[in-house]
Structure formats: structure tokens, C-alpha cells
Amino acid sequence: MIPETTVPVVSPYTASACDRKLFPKLCWGAILGGTVAAIGIHILLTALGVGGGLATFSPTTDTDPTSHFSTGAAVIWSVCALIALAFGGLIAGRFSHSLHGGFVHGVLVWSLTLIITLLLLSTGTGMILGGAMKVLGQGLGIGVQAAASGTGDLVKEGVQRSKDQVSSFIDEASQSVSTNGAPGASIRSKRDIGFAVTKLFAPENDITSQDNRQAVIKALSANGQMSEADATKTVDEWIAAYKDLKAELDHAKTVAEQKAKEIADQAAKNVSCAAIWAFFALLVGLLVTACAGRCGAHYGLKHNERLLSADKRTTV
Numbered sequence: 001m002i003p004e005t006t007v008p009v010v011s012p013y014t015a016s017a018c019d020r021k022l023f024p025k026l027c028w029g030a031i032l033g034g035t036v037a038a039i040g041i042h043i044l045l046t047a048l049g050v051g052g053g054l055a056t057f058s059p060t061t062d063t064d065p066t067s068h069f070s071t072g073a074a075v076i077w078s079v080c081a082l083i084a085l086a087f088g089g090l091i092a093g094r095f096s097h098s099l100h101g102g103f104v105h106g107v108l109v110w111s112l113t114l115i116i117t118l119l120l121l122s123t124g125t126g127m128i129l130g131g132a133m134k135v136l137g138q139g140l141g142i143g144v145q146a147a148a149s150g151t152g153d154l155v156k157e158g159v160q161r162s163k164d165q166v167s168s169f170i171d172e173a174s175q176s177v178s179t180n181g182a183p184g185a186s187i188r189s190k191r192d193i194g195f196a197v198t199k200l201f202a203p204e205n206d207i208t209s210q211d212n213r214q215a216v217i218k219a220l221s222a223n224g225q226m227s228e229a230d231a232t233k234t235v236d237e238w239i240a241a242y243k244d245l246k247a248e249l250d251h252a253k254t255v256a257e258q259k260a261k262e263i264a265d266q267a268a269k270n271v272s273c274a275a276i277w278a279f280f281a282l283l284v285g286l287l288v289t290a291c292a293g294r295c296g297a298h299y300g301l302k303h304n305e306r307l308l309s310a311d312k313r314t315t316v
Contacts, residue, residue: 106293
């Protein structure tokens with residue numbers, strides 16, 4: 001009778017130091033697979049949130065992500081991200097060769113997911129941790145843009161209204177220009193009046209300058225059908241109207257600057273809250289992914305041990 005022989009089974013987890021060189025320290029296929037799974041699951045959960053009406057916070061697509069940033073939306077969005085990262089880490093750790101390796105696989109899944117998210121944000125998309133990055137990146141810029149936009153629009157409006165008012169002064173003065181005299185005298189008179197009026201109300205000149213004021217009065221009385229008294233009264237009315245417009249524009253500018261400052265302060269507060277939330281979200285995401293990778297490795301090792309035990313029993 002031929003004695004029954006047994007085939008020794010050597011577990012790769014108890015191999016010698018020389019044999020361990022045959023196994024890579026890191027399984028990049030598992031890491032990539034876990035990353036892809038994490039991103040895919042998060043897309044799935046995001047679609048569920050959209051269908052359930054929970055997608056009130058869309059930091060990757062909103063032009064003003066800080067305006068919709070709230071604690072409830074951030075919690076929902078973070079839970080979805082943590083679930084996705086946990087699944088990714090669990091899958092990556094399942095194919096590692098040790099508990100320590102599973103932990104490292106989870107950390108690398110989190111790191112690779114973050115890198116991919118930052119790259120996707122440059123194209124206007126991005127999942128998992130991208131919302132926090134966009135809130136931080138754009139939140140402060142919104143306040144700066146608001147201040148610059150509000151002040152710039154007022155400056156343009158003020159310049160245009162000043163030009164329109166000066167043009168109306170010139171048009172009013174042109175109505176009194178005498179049409180008698182040599183050909184071209186009317187055009188020359190209008191030009192002289194226009195030059196004097198423009199010089200008086202030029203932004204770089206002092207409107208209270210008596211020399212410029214007298215030049216306009218002289219141009220009106222010499223080239224128009226006004227007496228010196230009427231010309232003086234007209235110029236004084238113009239100066240008063242110009243001062244009223246300037247005071248109105250200054251007041252509007254002050255109000256706009258105050259409002260822009262309030263918007264910038266609110267944006268800064270939102271960015272501060274988002275920064276704190278992002279830090280803890282990233283930290284918790286790292287811990288969850290790493291622990292999930294370790295759990296996956298533990299499950300994988302236990303499963304392999306059961307298979308080896310079963311093989312030993314069948315060969316005995």
C-alpha cells in the first residue's frame with residue numbers, strides 16, 4: 001500500500017525574508033482600484049442626494065460656493081464623502097499582505113483621491129474633497145471681487161454722469177451763441193465756450209477757481225447773447241448743480257464701499273468656517289480611509305487563513 005503523501009503548503013504571509021522579496025510592498029492595482037471605487041461611489045451618492053433634494057450645496061459648480069455653505073449641507077456632503085472613502089480604503093486594504101500594508105493602502109487611496117480631485121477642479125468638476133477646496137479657493141476672492149466691482153461700477157457711472165452734465169452745460173450755452181457776424185464765427189464761439197466750460201469742470205481742476213470761473217463768464221458774455229450778470233448767474237447755477245452731483249456720487253460711493261466691505265467680511269467669515277470644516281473633514285477622511293484599509297486587510301488575512309486551513313484538512 002502506497003503511503004499517503006501530503007503536500008506542504010507554505011503561506012505567503014509566513015514566507016522567509018528571501019521569499020518576501022517576490023511580493024511587492026505595495027499593491028498599486030489595489031490602490032488604484034480603491035480610488036476608482038471611492039470616486040464612483042461618491043458620484044452615486046451625489047446622484048441620490050440630487051434625487052432626494054439634498055443637493056442645496058454644490059461647491060464644485062456654484063459660482064458663489066460660500067453663499068450656500070451651511071452646516072447641514074456640509075454634514076450631508078461630508079458623510080457621503082466619508083462613506084465613499086471608507087469603501088475605497090476597504091477595497092484597497094482587502095488586497096494588501098498585512099495589517100500595516102492595509103493601513104498604508106488606505107492612506108494612499110485618500111492621498112490619490114485628493115490629488116485627482118484637485119486636478120479635476122481645474123476643469124470645473126471634482127468630487128470627494130473638492131467642495132472644501134473650491135470654497136477655500138474662491139470664498140475670499142468673492143469678497144474682493146464684490147468690492148472691486150461695486151467701486152469700479154460707481155466710478156464709471158460717476159465719470160459718465162459728469163460728462164453728460166458738462167455736455168448739457170455746453171449745449172445750454174450754445175443756444176445763446178450769436179449767429180450774426182462772419183462765417184464760422186458761430187462755430188468759433190461754441191468752441192471757445194466749450195473749452196472754457198470743460199476747463200472749469202475738469203476733474204483735475206479746482207471748481208472753485210476764480211480764474212476758470214471768470215473765463216467761462218467772459219466766454220458767455222463775449223460770444224453769446226448774455227449780459228455779464230446773466231452769464232455770472234448761469235455759471236453759478238452750473239457750479240451749484242455740479243457740486244450737488246459730486247456730493248451725490250460721493251455718498252453713493254461711500255455706501256457702495258460700506259456694502260462691499262460687509263460682503264467681504266461675510267465672505268471672510270464663510271471662508272474661515274469652511275477652512276475649519278475642511279481641515280477636520282480631511283483629517284477624518286484620512287483616518288476613516290486608513291482604518292477601512294486596515295479592516296479590509298484584516299478581513300483578507302482571515303479569509304486566506306480559512307482557505308489555507310481548509311486546504312490542509314483536505315490534504316491530510
